Every structure is written in structure tokens, then in C-alpha cells.
Amino acid sequence: AQKITQTQPGMFVQEKEAVTLDCTYDTSDPSYGLFWYKQPSSGEMIFLIYQGSYDQQNATEGRYSLNFQKARKSANLVISASQLGDSAMYFCAMREGRGGATNKLIFGTGTLLAVQP
């Protein structure tokens, strides 16, 4: 069974508008972490935001916020005031367990975001 699901292969958004990228996950571990990474055409993976399963509040980092709905097992990324430089591939990832040296990240298939001027 897929552990991380990103159902949107691609999305368009107008510059300056907000956009939500969907991510659902599946785990039986009560302790886990959820991550979003951005991969521009250059290939580097850029860490955006992290949400721990026990965090009471939704994570925010500048224009990025994570809409964490634990009961629905969803961790959608919201980008406010989109910029042209936001055009990239976005990956949702999950780490099961409390962390530790060997906990692995499992990645979704990604969503390609194109910001239109």
C-alpha cells in the first residue's frame, strides 16, 4: 500500500495567488514526521517545512504552511502569494518513528507546480 499519496501530478496557479498541494499518508505508528521538499529544475531538494505527529499547531515557515489534519491523515502544503520562482516539483515525505539516525524518508510521487504570470 502506498504510504504517501500525492494525487495531483501537476497544477497551475496565478502569480500572487495561494495554492494548496495535497498529501495524504498512511501509517500505524503514532509517532511520525511529515516533510515537504521543493525540487526546481536544477535538481536540488530544498527542505521547506516539517510537521511532527504530536505537534499541536500547524507548521508555518514564511509563505509556506502545512494544513495538518491528523484524523484524515492529510498534510497539505499551502503556498501563499505564489511567485514565479515557486515553479518546481514538490514532494511530500514521511518518516515513521520518533526520528533517530536510521529512520528513512518515504516520498510521494510529487506535484509539478507551474506559476503563471
Next chain:
Amino acid sequence: GAVVSQHPSWVICKSGTSVKIECRSLDFQATTMFWYRQFPKQSLMLMATSNEGSKATYEQGVEKDKFLINHASLTLSTLTVTSAHPEDSSFYICSARTPLKGRKDTQYFGPGTRLTVL
């Protein structure tokens, strides 16, 4: 902080040769690094977990004799693709886990190495 570098950024080699890719954590020590492979328009697939001072842990289906991993120091892990063939052509990315204060056990990624085997 939390900068990870990779070298080379791209490499073209002949079939049958071996290629070594380096992954360095520049401003922190990483007891664990991870090696991923990414085919065009696909997600990252974990190949192996590299542990400083011990043997790497390989994911199912990854040939350990084909992809040699050495993690000799707290800041350097190397991936050697031995006897490379065209099907090994891919984008290889490493990451390092850093327990920096304020960071929640995050993996930071290198810029990747694009390998083309002719």
C-alpha cells in the same frame, strides 16, 4: 547551516567503468547519510543508508556489490557505481540527517549528481 555538497555534479562515463560520487556535510557532522536515486519525472527512491564506521544498509533490490558505499568520516560518504552500464544512468542524490537545535531531525539534501553511462 546544514549544507550538503556533492561531487561531481555530473559525470559521463563509458560502459564498464566505475564512478565514485562524494557526499559531504559542510557545516555539521552526520553519522548517517542516505543515498537516493531518481529517474526522470519520478520520485526519489532510497537506495541505502550509510552509517559512519559501519556497513551500509541497502534497500531491497539494490545490489550492494554494484553500489559500494563507504562512510569513512562524519562528514563524508561515497557511492561507487561499479562496472556502470547505461541502465545505471540516473540522478543520484545524497542526504544527511542533522539534529541541529531547532530542526526536527531533518534530512538535508545535496545538489545531486547526474550520471550518464554511454
